[in-house]
Amino acid sequence: MKTTYKSAKGVGVWTIVGITVIYNVFMIVLINFINSYEIFNLFKLAFIAVNAYQIYYIIICGTLKYSMDEENLYITSMFKFKNEKIPFKNIRMYQKSKGYIKGVKLSGYGKSKFAIGRSFIHKVGRTYMFVTSTKNVIYLKTDDITYGISPENFQEFELKIQERHIENLQWENKLNKGVELRKEPKFLVPFIIAAIIVLMLTLNPIIMYLYGNLPDRMPLSFNPNFIAVEFGTGKQFAFKQMTYGLLNMGLLFCMYYAAYIFSKYDKKVFYKFIYTALVVAAFFLIMQIRILCTFK
Structure with missing residues (x-):
């Protein structure tokens, strides 16, 4: 029979909702002043992605609960957005904490007053955080990672943990050495794909111009409805697209080094940076292809 504990109430949900409202107001106002097709669509993509991200964490933070039976601890949320199963036999020890969370957020949401996602916590180490309130936090250490949770009825929950012969002890935490990114398929494959796309974005219009495959008159700017508002030569178009390519190349290298730095904290989150690039x-490549197909 499972015993279920709700997550302690905190400021998490209201914080995320407030940030979402401010973000949406800002984006809607800003979009009305954008008169560039590329930037307009980039903002639309960001608008959709960020709202999906916000809603995802609102649901998790608002519906998180912890359950246990004789053998396992379960951390779940609505729609199974979070669905962790931790065998008690894998939990080596635990420790408690109160007050602000001190650490580095690696992924997810929150920081000092609540945290959902992966963090590197001071004196705890790599931690998968499911903490909605910092009034009482318990860290459960396994061989792979530590789990941070904040159940209601904290004392009762702690007694249940102790009944499984799990002791309250301190442990050392150490940073990993930097991962050799070239040996990680999860990182290397999207990096190579991104690099190829950036090269195509940069070189394709230049090659087309040099071989005379671009019209003499090409659009340089579009309004949000994809209507050309400024024209120039094929050379100007090629160099503008090359500029976009170089900017993407810079972003790619920034994400590469960000991934390397974060790999020291947690080897399971660093590869996500490359997907941004x-x-x-x-x-930008899709935008370029659409322009070329329409105006070539």
Whole structure:
């Protein structure tokens, strides 16, 4: 039979809702002043992605609960956005904490007053955080990672943990050495794809111009409805697209080094950085292809 504990109430949900409202107001106002097709669509993509991200964490933070039976601890939320199963036999020890969370957020949401996602916590180490309130936090250490949770009825929950012969102890935490990114397929494959896309974005219009495959008159700017508002020569178009390519190249290298730095904290989150560069590069390439197909 499972015993279920709700997550302690905190400021998490209201914080995320407030940030979402401010973000949406800002974006809606800003979009009305944008008169560039590329930037307008980039903002639309960001608007959709960020709202999906916000709603995802609002649901998790508002519906998080912890359950346990004789053998396992379960951390779940609505729609199974979070659905963790931790065997008690894998939990080596635990420790408690009160007050602000001290650490580095690696992924997810929150920081000092609540945290959902992966963090590197001071004196705890790599931690998968499911903490909605910092009034009482319990950290459960396994061989792979530590889990941070904040159940209501904290004392009762702690007694249940102790009944499983799990002791309250301190442990050392150490940073990993930097990962050799070239040996990680989860990172290397999207990096290579992103690099190829950036090269295509940069070189394709230049090659087309040099071989005379671009019209003498090409659009340089569009309004949000994809109506050309400024024209120039094929050379100007090629160099403008090359500029977009170089900017994406800079973003790609920034994400590469960000991934390397974060790999010291947690080897399971660093590869996500490269997907940012991949999505942005793909977006600009699609825009370029659409322009070429329409006006070539």
